[in-house]
Amino acid sequence: MIVFVISIGVFLLLHLLPGNPAYAILGPGATPLAVAKVTRQLGLNKPLIDQYVTWLTRALHGNLGTSYLTEQPVSTTIGHAFPVDLELVILSQLIAFALAIPMAITAARRQASILDRIFTMSSFGMLSLPAFVIGVPLVLAVAVTVHWFPATGYTPIYSQPITNLHEMILPSITLAVGSVAIYYRLLRTDLIATLQEEFITLARSKGLSNREVMYRHALRPSTFSVLTATAINVGSLLGGAVVVEYLFGLPGMGLLLVNGIYSRDYVMVQGVILTLAVAFVLVNFLADILYRVIDPRVRHA
Amino acid sequence: MKARAATSFGEDATSSAPLLRVRSLTTSYVGERGSLRVVDDVSFSLEGGKVLSVVGESGSGKTALCRSIMRLFPTSKVHVDGQVIFDDQQLLELDDLEMSELWGTRIAMVFQDPMSSLNPVMRVGNQVAEGPRRRLHMARSAAKERAISALKSAGIADAKQRYSRYPHELSGGLRQRVAIAIAIANGPKLILADEPTTGLDVTVQAQILSLVNQLSHSAGIAVIMVTHDLAVAASASDDIAVMYAGRVVEIGPAREVIGHPRMRYTEALLLASPRLYQTPHARLNAIAGRPPDPLDLGPGCAFSPRCPHADSRCFEERPELTASSEDQRHLYACWHPASAALDEFAKLAVK
Amino acid sequence: MPEGTESHQVDIDPDTLHNDAHGHGGARARDKTSAGVMEANSQEPGKRVLGPAFWIAVGWIAIIALAAIFANLLPLPNPNLTGAGPAMAGPSLAHLLGTDELGRDLLSRLIFGTRVSLVVSFASIAIGTAIGGSLGIVAGYVGGVVDWMANALAYIILAFPPLLLLLAIAAFSKQTLPKLVAEFAFLSLAPLFRVTRGATLAVANREFVQAAVASGAGRFRILTREILPSVLPSVISYALLGVAIVIVGEGSLAFLGLSVALPTPSWGNMIAEGRTFLAVDPWISLIPSLAMFSLLLALNFSADKLGERFGSREAKL
Numbered sequence: 001m002i003v004f005v006i007s008i009g010v011f012l013l014l015h016l017l018p019g020n021p022a023y024a025i026l027g028p029g030a031t032p033l034a035v036a037k038v039t040r041q042l043g044l045n046k047p048l049i050d051q052y053v054t055w056l057t058r059a060l061h062g063n064l065g066t067s068y069l070t071e072q073p074v075s076t077t078i079g080h081a082f083p084v085d086l087e088l089v090i091l092s093q094l095i096a097f098a099l100a101i102p103m104a105i106t107a108a109r110r111q112a113s114i115l116d117r118i119f120t121m122s123s124f125g126m127l128s129l130p131a132f133v134i135g136v137p138l139v140l141a142v143a144v145t146v147h148w149f150p151a152t153g154y155t156p157i158y159s160q161p162i163t164n165l166h167e168m169i170l171p172s173i174t175l176a177v178g179s180v181a182i183y184y185r186l187l188r189t190d191l192i193a194t195l196q197e198e199f200i201t202l203a204r205s206k207g208l209s210n211r212e213v214m215y216r217h218a219l220r221p222s223t224f225s226v227l228t229a230t231a232i233n234v235g236s237l238l239g240g241a242v243v244v245e246y247l248f249g250l251p252g253m254g255l256l257l258v259n260g261i262y263s264r265d266y267v268m269v270q271g272v273i274l275t276l277a278v279a280f281v282l283v284n285f286l287a288d289i290l291y292r293v294i295d296p297r298v299r300h301a
Numbered sequence: 302m303k304a305r306a307a308t309s310f311g312e313d314a315t316s317s318a319p320l321l322r323v324r325s326l327t328t329s330y331v332g333e334r335g336s337l338r339v340v341d342d343v344s345f346s347l348e349g350g351k352v353l354s355v356v357g358e359s360g361s362g363k364t365a366l367c368r369s370i371m372r373l374f375p376t377s378k379v380h381v382d383g384q385v386i387f388d389d390q391q392l393l394e395l396d397d398l399e400m401s402e403l404w405g406t407r408i409a410m411v412f413q414d415p416m417s418s419l420n421p422v423m424r425v426g427n428q429v430a431e432g433p434r435r436r437l438h439m440a441r442s443a444a445k446e447r448a449i450s451a452l453k454s455a456g457i458a459d460a461k462q463r464y465s466r467y468p469h470e471l472s473g474g475l476r477q478r479v480a481i482a483i484a485i486a487n488g489p490k491l492i493l494a495d496e497p498t499t500g501l502d503v504t505v506q507a508q509i510l511s512l513v514n515q516l517s518h519s520a521g522i523a524v525i526m527v528t529h530d531l532a533v534a535a536s537a538s539d540d541i542a543v544m545y546a547g548r549v550v551e552i553g554p555a556r557e558v559i560g561h562p563r564m565r566y567t568e569a570l571l572l573a574s575p576r577l578y579q580t581p582h583a584r585l586n587a588i589a590g591r592p593p594d595p596l597d598l599g600p601g602c603a604f605s606p607r608c609p610h611a612d613s614r615c616f617e618e619r620p621e622l623t624a625s626s627e628d629q630r631h632l633y634a635c636w637h638p639a640s641a642a643l644d645e646f647a648k649l650a651v652k
Numbered sequence: 653m654p655e656g657t658e659s660h661q662v663d664i665d666p667d668t669l670h671n672d673a674h675g676h677g678g679a680r681a682r683d684k685t686s687a688g689v690m691e692a693n694s695q696e697p698g699k700r701v702l703g704p705a706f707w708i709a710v711g712w713i714a715i716i717a718l719a720a721i722f723a724n725l726l727p728l729p730n731p732n733l734t735g736a737g738p739a740m741a742g743p744s745l746a747h748l749l750g751t752d753e754l755g756r757d758l759l760s761r762l763i764f765g766t767r768v769s770l771v772v773s774f775a776s777i778a779i780g781t782a783i784g785g786s787l788g789i790v791a792g793y794v795g796g797v798v799d800w801m802a803n804a805l806a807y808i809i810l811a812f813p814p815l816l817l818l819l820a821i822a823a824f825s826k827q828t829l830p831k832l833v834a835e836f837a838f839l840s841l842a843p844l845f846r847v848t849r850g851a852t853l854a855v856a857n858r859e860f861v862q863a864a865v866a867s868g869a870g871r872f873r874i875l876t877r878e879i880l881p882s883v884l885p886s887v888i889s890y891a892l893l894g895v896a897i898v899i900v901g902e903g904s905l906a907f908l909g910l911s912v913a914l915p916t917p918s919w920g921n922m923i924a925e926g927r928t929f930l931a932v933d934p935w936i937s938l939i940p941s942l943a944m945f946s947l948l949l950a951l952n953f954s955a956d957k958l959g960e961r962f963g964s965r966e967a968k969l
């Protein structure tokens with residue numbers, strides 16, 4: 001249902017904009033003949049509903065059209081670019097969780113301790129470092145100055161996994177920074193609330209160690225809002241990925257999109273945006289399922 | 302089933318010294334506005350296989366007493382003085398690690414609200430098995446068997462099926478039975494039950510109380526049961542201690558305390574308890590006034606401002622616990638003790 | 653007071669202990685005294701005060717805003733004047749922050765660049781709060797079909813990744829300042845609607861509102877006099893976060909070269925431009941990065957403090 005609404009949205013978005021897209025594609029100096037040709041090619045002379053049905057039917061068959069620029073099928077190009085985003089987002093989220101969970105546990109265990117204050121203050125800092133702000137200093141520090149990681153370049157993960165990881169680490173960290181802050185803050189708040197619960201006191205009265213109480217009893221009931229946040233966060237991650245790919249020259253969907261915009265590759269932009277939007281909806285759908293797995297109360301409600 | 306419970310969850314308490322001795326226990330919460338004494342100079346003994354009910358109204362310190370014996374507080378800003386001797390061990394002298402070794406294996410707790418004291422996202426069976434598995438280092442299958450038999454002892458008939466349920470799938474009574482199963486799983490000698498029946502309806506309440514009694518007597522477990530409800534205390538305990546403003550004001554065999562209350566506060570509680578007594582004129586005798594502010598106690602009897610029998614002595618001098626002339630084990634702290642037996646009004650059979 | 657820590661203070665059963673209302677009320681009053689002592693354990697320090705750090709953050713936002721507003725009056729060279737000094741020079745008296753690759757004054761570009769960020773963010777959030785907020789408060793209070801429809805619409809809008817929407821628009825039309833404001837205002841509608849609606853729902857059933865209803869106050873009066881004041885703090889706190897989010901969004905667009913057209917300076921395009929000269933003169937890019945960081949930090953921090961002060965814990969998204 002939502003996918004359907006989005007498909008209408010993507011379609012309308014690009015059709016309701018003022019002006020003939022053919023002009024946008026060809027640029028201001030286009031001859032009327034060329035405009036007419038492109039208009040026919042794109043089917044722009046037909047009624048809007050017809051255009052939409054044609055487009056949607058093709059999209060459902062995996063046919064997102066042919067790039068006006070490269071004359072390659074858009075779906076093929078996207079097929080090459082999408083794994084880059086997938087890897088980038090997954091790696092960045094792994095990094096974010098690897099940092100945020102231990103930080104939140106440490107902070108929640110000893111509230112108002114020095115570590116708690118340091119973590120909480122630095123979470124404000126991380127929250128204020130979007131990809132385009134942290135990316136440049138990061139490149140400067142680790143790539144330009146000490147040459148630990150390359151600043152640009154991409155090798156597909158299936159050809160040379162090690163090189164690929166080496167190249168992906170800096171971009172992933174750039175993308176992860178904001179997520180760390182969000183997850184840390186949510187998890188810390190929820191952990192503190194959970195630790196006040198009586199079942200935690202009962203777990204302690206069983207003689208379980210602090211560690212066992214934390215990992216076996218407190219952590220899982222505290223992860224619900226982080227899970228929800230992760231799903232919603234994917235939306236801004238996709239946006240952040242555009243910036244990161246542009247910054248590090250990674251041939252992902254973001255770069256495809258930005259280049260498509262620069263070169264007014266109308267069909268490509270439409271395809272990329274539709275794919276990303278559908279991916280976002282799917283992630284939220286998956287999160288919903290995962291939610292049911294983690295919380296038995298929701299499962300039966 | 303009774304016999305099995307006795308063999309698997311407890312040893313006979315045959316030693317001569319009482320299992321638990323509490324001497325001059327005093328507990329203070331240390332807060333920003335000074336320290337707040339919530340348990341004040343409390344002493345008593347309890348033998349294995351006996352149930353002691355601690356009765357008092359909200360804020361009388363009965364829960365804090367429980368937690369002091371267990372040394373289980375949500376914060377570290379608590380100061381406990383006095384002596385707690387459990388099984389010849391000075392509990393207050395143990396370090397945190399030694400104390401937590403006793404938790405679950407020798408001393409266990411049952412909480413007021415089984416909905417909030419059971420982990421909502423963990424199968425109940427695993428919550429019961431966790432104790433044997435983590436603390437007695439049993440193998441997974443042995444721990445599971447142990448858990449199932451604990452659930453059975455707690456009166457859950459189809460324990461195997463219930464094992465893999467989540468708390469929200471069980472009724473209130475069943476949840477409290479699970480909580481009791483958790484407490485007895487490792488065969489403790491002392492169970493501290495904090496208002497174990499408060500949230501339950503009256504029928505279920507009676508079942509849980511009889512279960513607690515049966516477990517206690519058959520397995521030789523000493524039980525301290527905290528309650529605000531004298532009817533509960535009367536129907537399900539061997540001894541009763543009445544607390545007021547952090548102090549024990551009357552303590553003795555249940556029959557004596559209910560039948561011949563001496564302390565005026567106990568008497569007032571009984572007269573205000575419709576489930577225990579029918580007053581001659583069918584009128585409930587509410588206790589006038591409000592519970593005392595623990596930060597602002599006078600030198601005298603804490604109950605004196607609300608007591609119809611109080612005189613100037615009551616306000617100036619605090620009465621000590623003294624033995625009743627009829628029963629040496631019955632102690633009360635009152636300058637003007639009641640003398641008339643309330644037996645004639647008794648509605649419920651007292652053990 | 654945290655649940656479950658001090659259960660003995662709330663476990664009173666009036667049927668068995670106190671049959672008079674007076675005694676019961678007394679027990680409650682007493683609970684408060686001992687709860688007050690205990691509260692020190694469960695509350696984070698300084699929850700009730702905003703603290704000096706908050707005012708420093710607000711002051712910093714104010715300084716940046718004032719500099720942006722009065723940029724014309726400041727003794728600065730034209731931000732687009734090339735060759736105002738030697739190219740890529742370090743700080744000097746004439747150019748406090750040095751110059752960029754075209755010899756333009758960096759301080760001037762930085763201050764004028766603030767304008768785009770601030771105008772877009774504050775204007776769009778102001779519009780978004782006005783429209784989304786009033787819709788939210790009405791939907792939350794009126795309920796019924798209106799609420800259901802508005803909520804469903806908000807859900808659908810939220811199902812679309814916001815930056816993608818902006819990029820899609822940017823794809824086929826040149827960005828101008830008014831357009832950017834309109835786009836971000838539109839994007840901020842749904843979240844602000846939902847926050848306001850949530851806060852309204854939480855308040856609408858509280859006793860003081862019920863009391864106003866019972867006393868015969870009109871709907872409009874209840875909305876403006878009873879609900880609005882209680883909803884406002886959390887909405888303002890959320891709107892401040894929104895400002896930070898819009899600044900990030902605009903900055904990202906500018907970084908990609910899809911915000912206002914060059915050579916108008918904005919922090920985002922300054923960072924992007926300076927990136928090329930990272931190895932030669934990193935400051936061209938680092939200075940706007942730092943400025944952006946400090947402004948976002950101040951916004952996030954003050955929004956959080958406000959939210960904490962008024963006891964609302966909205967999701968930080």
